[in-house]
Amino acid sequence: MTDSKSNWTAAGHEVSDSIELNPETAVLAAAINLPSGFALIAEDPEFGPAISMGMAKVEKLLRDALANSDPLIDASSRHLVEAGGKRVRPLLVLLTSLLGDGVTDEVIKAAAVVELTHLATLYHDDVMDSAPMRRGAPTAHEVWGNSVAILAGDLIFARASVFGADLGPEAVNWQSRTFERLCLGQLHESIGPREGDDAIAHHIQVISDKTASLLATSGAFGARFGGIPEFIEVLREYGEKVGVAFQVADDVIDIASKEADSGKTPGTDLREGVPTLPVLLLRQAAEHGDAEAQAAVELVDSDLTSEEALAKAVEAVAGHRSIQDAWNVARRWADDAIEVLAPLPEGTVKSALISFADAVVTREA
Numbered sequence: 001m002t003d004s005k006s007n008w009t010a011a012g013h014e015v016s017d018s019i020e021l022n023p024e025t026a027v028l029a030a031a032i033n034l035p036s037g038f039a040l041i042a043e044d045p046e047f048g049p050a051i052s053m054g055m056a057k058v059e060k061l062l063r064d065a066l067a068n069s070d071p072l073i074d075a076s077s078r079h080l081v082e083a084g085g086k087r088v089r090p091l092l093v094l095l096t097s098l099l100g101d102g103v104t105d106e107v108i109k110a111a112a113v114v115e116l117t118h119l120a121t122l123y124h125d126d127v128m129d130s131a132p133m134r135r136g137a138p139t140a141h142e143v144w145g146n147s148v149a150i151l152a153g154d155l156i157f158a159r160a161s162v163f164g165a166d167l168g169p170e171a172v173n174w175q176s177r178t179f180e181r182l183c184l185g186q187l188h189e190s191i192g193p194r195e196g197d198d199a200i201a202h203h204i205q206v207i208s209d210k211t212a213s214l215l216a217t218s219g220a221f222g223a224r225f226g227g228i229p230e231f232i233e234v235l236r237e238y239g240e241k242v243g244v245a246f247q248v249a250d251d252v253i254d255i256a257s258k259e260a261d262s263g264k265t266p267g268t269d270l271r272e273g274v275p276t277l278p279v280l281l282l283r284q285a286a287e288h289g290d291a292e293a294q295a296a297v298e299l300v301d302s303d304l305t306s307e308e309a310l311a312k313a314v315e316a317v318a319g320h321r322s323i324q325d326a327w328n329v330a331r332r333w334a335d336d337a338i339e340v341l342a343p344l345p346e347g348t349v350k351s352a353l354i355s356f357a358d359a360v361v362t363r364e365a
């Protein structure tokens with residue numbers, strides 16, 4: 001009797017150890033759009049092509065890793081990869097590697113590990129948040145249901161773990177500890193602060209775990225597999241701090257922007273009751289007797305099902321000084337990230353890292 005499973009192709013089963021682009025896939029390199037802050041690298045005659053070709057290889061590896069002969073598994077697991085994204089985490093791996101040996105096959109694989117880990121968490125986050133859209137496309141659970149979306153996320157993380165194992169026990173350890181922090185961050189956000197806890201400190205710890213931890217690992221991976229172990233902890237700390245700045249800025253943009261880049265309606269976090277720094281600062285101001293804040297909090301805590309109610313709440317929060325206070329917090333974290341880079345040698349890579357930290361908190365709301 002033939003085992004029916006023998007006709008299935010495991011995700012990534014035929015991924016080659018050598019990551020080369022053929023003429024058809026090489027065109028990906030020309031299509032790489034670096035996010036704000038990476039212009040210095042894009043314009044560099046040596047590093048620009050290295051990053052573009054490196055990211056094209058990462059894109060190819062992501063798709064190859066998640067390909068599956070079962071049509072449903074193939075479509076669901078590659079859904080978010082093909083929806084695109086900023087790819088900030090793999091970019092940070094590649095960029096930091098340029099301080100050392102540059103973009104090797106190990107660096108490419110490390111970049112794929114962090115992006116696959118990130119994608120896996122998005123599948124789970126969207127189910128928990130009942131989010132209808134991600135990156136301008138319907139979320140996986142909207143298309144295939146919760147069970148398929150959760151299992152697709154698990155499958156993607158499994159593939160990230162296989163790549164991590166290929167890179168050795170140190171990479172496995174770092175990825176495992178990072179995934180632990182990602183889960184703890186989500187759990188602590190779901191549970192909320194305990195009685196007597198500082199709500200703002202709790203929130204910063206949540207986003208440190210949920211967002212910054214993977215950026216910290218990205219910086220560390222770039223140093224480790226770029227052959228510059230002396231800078232591992234510097235770049236890990238940089239990633240941690242810039243990650244907090246990045247998430248705080250995103251929280252502000254969710255409220256203050258006219259059109260969210262992620263495809264989400266402005267104020268989505270308000271409607272879903274997700275704690276964000278602007279709202280926590282608003283509540284703090286209300287507790288201290290700020291009448292404007294108290295009126296805004298009433299709107300935030302009302303029924304936000306209708307677009308009109310949501311728009312009023314967004315306008316009230318966006319008009320309060322808590323928005324600027326949150327921007328200032330993001331700026332301080334970005335400045336701290338830049339300060340951490342002091343031991344790095346002067347040059348294009350260091351300048352690009354500084355530029356990226358600046359761009360994180362100067363994005364238009």
